[in-house]
Amino acid sequence: MIKATDISAEQKYANVRKPLSEASTLPGWCYSDSRFFEREQSTIFNQCWHFVGRADEIKSVGDYLIYDSPQGSLIVMRSDSGVINAFRNACRHRGTRLLNETGSTQRIVCPYHSWVYGNDGSLLRAPGMIETKGFKVESCHLTAVRLESWAGFLFASYLDNGPSLSAWLGDMPEYFRRYSGAEFECVRRKKFTVRCNWKFLIENALETYHTGTVHRASLGKQQSEIIPTTGNWLCLRVFVDGKDSVSVLSSSDDSFPIYPNLEGEERTSTYFTNILPCTQFVFAPDAMWWLAINPVSADETTLEVGSCFPTQNRMIEAFDRISKAYFDRLDMATPEDNAICEAQHLGNLSDLGHQGRFSAEEALVHKLANWVLDQTLRSGA
Ligand code: FES
Ligand SMILES: [Fe+2]
Numbered sequence: 001m002i003k004a005t006d007i008s009a010e011q012k013y014a015n016v017r018k019p020l021s022e023a024s025t026l027p028g029w030c031y032s033d034s035r036f037f038e039r040e041q042s043t044i045f046n047q048c049w050h051f052v053g054r055a056d057e058i059k060s061v062g063d064y065l066i067y068d069s070p071q072g073s074l075i076v077m078r079s080d081s082g083v084i085n086a087f088r089n090a091c092r093h094r095g096t097r098l099l100n101e102t103g104s105t106q107r108i109v110c111p112y113h114s115w116v117y118g119n120d121g122s123l124l125r126a127p128g129m130i131e132t133k134g135f136k137v138e139s140c141h142l143t144a145v146r147l148e149s150w151a152g153f154l155f156a157s158y159l160d161n162g163p164s165l166s167a168w169l170g171d172m173p174e175y176f177r178r179y180s181g182a183e184f185e186c187v188r189r190k191k192f193t194v195r196c197n198w199k200f201l202i203e204n205a206l207e208t209y210h211t212g213t214v215h216r217a218s219l220g221k222q223q224s225e226i227i228p229t230t231g232n233w234l235c236l237r238v239f240v241d242g243k244d245s246v247s248v249l250s251s252s253d254d255s256f257p258i259y260p261n262l263e264g265e266e267r268t269s270t271y272f273t274n275i276l277p278c279t280q281f282v283f284a285p286d287a288m289w290w291l292a293i294n295p296v297s298a299d300e301t302t303l304e305v306g307s308c309f310p311t312q313n314r315m316i317e318a319f320d321r322i323s324k325a326y327f328d329r330l331d332m333a334t335p336e337d338n339a340i341c342e343a344q345h346l347g348n349l350s351d352l353g354h355q356g357r358f359s360a361e362e363a364l365v366h367k368l369a370n371w372v373l374d375q376t377l378r379s380g381a
Helices: 009-017 034-045 165-169 198-204 264-268 319-349 360-376
Strands: 049-054 063-067 074-078 084-088 102-104 107-109 116-118 123-125 144-150 153-157 184-194 223-226 233-239 270-275 279-283 288-297 300-310
Touching (some): 009 360, 034 360, 198 288, 198 319, 300 319
Antiparallel strands (some): 063 074, 223 233
16 A cells, blocks of 8 residues: 555665755665566676686686676686686587586586587587488587686686676776785685575675664674775775784684785775675685675575685695684674674565665665665666
8 A cells, every 4th residue: 555655666666866865765675676687687797707716726727616606607618728718607519517516537428319519619529410401510619708817717707798897897907906816716606596686785794883783793894995996996994902903803813914915004904895796805815715605586695605715825834723713703794794684684684675774884785785776677677
């Protein structure tokens, strides 16, 4: 029933557009309405670069990983030449999914009729096709998708002619140039299915307002400030007085040395980024980790958390013992974040017209909300 006090959707979106101290949050329906979710898919996720993993996760010829998203499953594979390519994970015969998870193989054999592909995606053999007129194996290469990288981070784009990765990232590579020299290795990935909208997860990763409550017994309260950025990324500098890094729990004595390349504030700060729409890279003085957030539906999201360390730290004899302190921090804080995001999702479902106000500590949540509206409401979308 419409009440006299109800305001239109347009007015609610206009409220998001106001300056932070006057603005309101995205209305509740933006986090659960399937039509809004479909609009996000077409205007955001079909257009953007998708973080798929690290080059060092597929070090050897034939190593591959699978990236699944609503835009389609991809095989990301290292070929004989050492080049990493991305292909649609679908056989060129009748479309069967070819590979799952991660692994290594020199030949991809379709499980349906045994067509055989090389590690560069070319079709090598198609048994029983001799009588098929005009059929040529050379024209049945697995369908390639654009893949570009920065500092070993691999990104795929489903657009044939979209912006380059470097245009998308803007000044981010320059900002983190001293970290990219660290030659990270991804040593662990952990996957979660979270019953909430994708925006709740990335919003939560963009503010420290919640840390004193949600992580009271684990991380504790953190301070932050916003770093100005150009390009499709946001950045929050997080710090705790008296601590160099927030990579391990306060109770831990174990930590790795600070990267020698770092300068000034970098030595005592942890930078929580968001490569828009929803990939977070966290650069700490002693470690790097990432959150790959991938929407499944309006109310379900997968979250993968990857842990990276510089190669020189991998060589330390006590690596297993010390790295455990970093995993303990993630294994404690991540479920706390996931649980509060699920609670937020449930609360918003019970009041779809809900529109809250922002704290000064939620400036990047406000920025993200406006970026989402920029994409989803732009004319012609
Ligand atoms: S669907 Fe792959 S060989 Fe037939
Ligand atoms: Fe958190």
